[in-house]
Amino acid sequence: MIDAALDPWLRQSADRYGTPCFVYFTAPIEARIAALDHAFGGRFDLSFAVKANPNPAMLAWLAPRIPLLDISSIGEMRLALRSGWDAARLSFTGPAKRDAELAEAIAAGIGELVVESPREAVAANAIARSMGRRQAVLIRINPDAVPRGFGDQMAGSPSPFGIDVEQTAEALPLILALPHLRVRGFHIYSGTQCLRADAVVENYRTFIALFRHLAEAHGLAPDKLVFGSGLGIPYHEGDTPIDLDAVVAGITPALDALRANPRFARTRLALELGRYLVGEAGYFVTRVVSIKESRGSRIALCDGGMNNHLPASGLFGMVIRRAYKMHKVGGEGPTEKVDVTGPLCTSIDRLAGGIDLPNLEPGDLIAVHNSGAYGLTASPMHFISHQPPVEVMVDAVAIRAIPRDWAAHCQPLPARLVDHDAA
Ligand SMILES: Cc1ncc(COP(=O)(O)O)c(C=O)c1O
Numbered sequence: 418m419i420d421a422a423l424d425p426w427l428r429q430s431a432d433r434y435g436t437p438c439f440v441y442f443t444a445p446i447e448a449r450i451a452a453l454d455h456a457f458g459g460r461f462d463l464s465f466a467v468k469a470n471p472n473p474a475m476l477a478w479l480a481p482r483i484p485l486l487d488i489s490s491i492g493e494m495r496l497a498l499r500s501g502w503d504a505a506r507l508s509f510t511g512p513a514k515r516d517a518e519l520a521e522a523i524a525a526g527i528g529e530l531v532v533e534s535p536r537e538a539v540a541a542n543a544i545a546r547s548m549g550r551r552q553a554v555l556i557r558i559n560p561d562a563v564p565r566g567f568g569d570q571m572a573g574s575p576s577p578f579g580i581d582v583e584q585t586a587e588a589l590p591l592i593l594a595l596p597h598l599r600v601r602g603f604h605i606y607s608g609t610q611c612l613r614a615d616a617v618v619e620n621y622r623t624f625i626a627l628f629r630h631l632a633e634a635h636g637l638a639p640d641k642l643v644f645g646s647g648l649g650i651p652y653h654e655g656d657t658p659i660d661l662d663a664v665v666a667g668i669t670p671a672l673d674a675l676r677a678n679p680r681f682a683r684t685r686l687a688l689e690l691g692r693y694l695v696g697e698a699g700y701f702v703t704r705v706v707s708i709k710e711s712r713g714s715r716i717a718l719c720d721g722g723m724n725n726h727l728p729a730s731g732l733f734g735m736v737i738r739r740a741y742k743m744h745k746v747g748g749e750g751p752t753e754k755v756d757v758t759g760p761l762c763t764s765i766d767r768l769a770g771g772i773d774l775p776n777l778e779p780g781d782l783i784a785v786h787n788s789g790a791y792g793l794t795a796s797p798m799h800f801i802s803h804q805p806p807v808e809v810m811v812d813a814v815a816i817r818a819i820p821r822d823w824a825a826h827c828q829p830l831p832a833r834l835v836d837h838d839a840a
Pocket of ligand 1: 469510691790
């Protein structure tokens with residue numbers, strides 16, 4: 418979809434539901450799911466990382482369209498269950514899960530806990546035992562290298578995520594011996610936001626080599642292996658989208674060779690991803706409240722900024738602050754240089770510095786692209802106590818605001834402590 422075709426929807430969302438607002442279009446997500454399934458020839462089951470966009474209508478819409486969901490907190494699990502997902506289709510990652518979260522997830526019948534340390538495995542084992550259950554788990558492995566080209570690296574250096582590969586020889590026998598856990602396979606997520614196909618392929622090759630080595634070393638025939646996709650999206654002017662065909666061409670022979678090994682003949686492969694699925698399908702729409710000329714700069718002061726969209730301010734793990742792609746809704750004509758800022762009383766609340774946009778006046782709308790993932794969910798929305806922005810979903814039949822029950826999934830966990838030693 419081109420921006421001009423979207424503008425009526427963006428304007429209608431803003432006028433009907435107010436600004437700032439997030440607008441999510443389902444058509445590009447549907448197209449991306451189909452493109453991934455087609456490109457990989459069904460070799461991967463898709464798993465959506467809820468942290469990228471926990472909007473309940475988004476989760477409900479995805480439920481019949483992809484097989485798996487990855488959650489990182491009990492709040493995300495509650496959202497998923499309330500959005501129609503069966504707990505058996507969920508996996509639970511996260512480096513600092515609390516005992517009460519493990520307990521609620523096990524009680525709900527979660528598909529797999531992704532255990533990230535021997536300590537967590539011991540805790541999960543004790544909790545499963547106290548419930549008279551045997552819980553399926555994946556073991557998250559932290560590789561010792563990540564190729565260059567990833568926006569955020571979670572491995573290859575001291576890292577809170579997963580079990581360092583150097584520690585697996587000691588840690589795995591311990592986990593495998595826990596009687597109330599059933600190890601179904603492994604999970605690796607070592608880097609995000611990569612636009613280079615060669616780097617993604619090299620990374621997946623590292624995963625495959627590790628999966629093979631660990632399965633052989635510990636006599637396992639995994640049911641499931643999770644590949645953290647790392648697939649990035651072009652946030653900034655001049656970014657080149659990742660070449661998915663090149664990723665597929667580069668990795669398919671290695672995937673097929675893995676599956677040809679009898680040890681992996683029954684293994685399901687999952688591709689875990691967030692932004693590549695939904696990021697480009699969302700827009701953040703903010704309205705110009707006022708224009709200020711200040712010391713040679715023209716500044717558009719908007720009703721929503723970093724408080725609603727921290728990543729677009731360049732403060733979400735980016736090395737260099739660069740503006741997200743954005744456009745003036747319904748905007749044409751000659752451009753001029755403008756800074757785009759939000760309502761916060763801090764100089765870091767800036768969505769763009771010196772970008773070219775058609776002449777802006779109070780009341781105009783600016784649409785920030787690539788806002789379908791890590792928008793509201795990754796933002797300090799309580800900063801200056803504005804109302805939460807509205808989220809709007811546009812699908813084949815309707816445009817609608819999605820009500821949010823912010824309190825429901827944040828209900829407190831019981832302060833339940835498990836005596837791991839006694840278990
Ligand atoms: C464990 C895990 N899975 C999936 C994701 C989704 O990443 P992305 O949105 O880059 O695909 C993340 C992101 O941090 C993650 O930590």
